[in-house]
Amino acid sequence: MAHNLKLGIYQFTLRNQIDKDYLTFDEVLKKVAKTSNEKSKKYQEFVKLYIESFNGQFAKSQDKTKSLIPLKIDSNSNKNLIFGMLKGGLTEIEREIYEDHNPSERIGIIHKNNITTLPYYFLIWTPVDLDFGILMIQYYSSNSISSPFIDNLKLFFREQ
Secondary structure, rough: OOOOEEEEEEEEEEEEOOOOEEEOOOHHHHHHHOOOOOOHHHHHHHHHHHHHHOOOEEEEOOOOOOOEEEEEEEOOOOEEEEEEEEEEEEOOOEEEEEEEEEEEEEEEEEOOOOOOOEEEEEEEEEOOOOEEEEEEEEEEEEEEEEEHHHHHHHHHHHHH
C-alpha cells in the first residue's frame, strides 16, 4: 500500500459556552490574546498560547490512540492564517518490529508509551469577521492525526 499524501479540509465554528452564540474569530482573539489590540500581535499571542498549552508534551486524542506535538507554528494576520508543522502518530498499542525479509526474528518492540511519528502540515484560515473558519491538515493514506489535532484545538478553545 502506498503512503500517498492527502489533504483533509474541515469547516469549524466556535460558540460561546454560556449562551451558545457563534463567535467570530475576532471575538475569540479578544478573549484569548489580552496583551495587545493590534491584530498581528493578537495572532502571535494566540499561537504562543496554543504552543504553550502542550507544556512540552504530546497531546493525546480523546480515545488515547494517537498523539501529536507542534514542531513549528506561525501566523500571517494579514491573510488570517495560522499554519505550521506537527508531528504525531499512533500510541497506546504495543507492537513488535521485524525486518521485512525475516519474519521469524523479532528485532524490537514499540511499547505502549512510545509514539511512532510522522510530520504533518496544517493551515487554519480564520476570517475575523465571520463565525466560521477552515482547517486544512495533511495526512497520509495510511495514517492521520486529524482527530487528535481537532480534539486538542477544541480543548484549547474551551479552556480560554
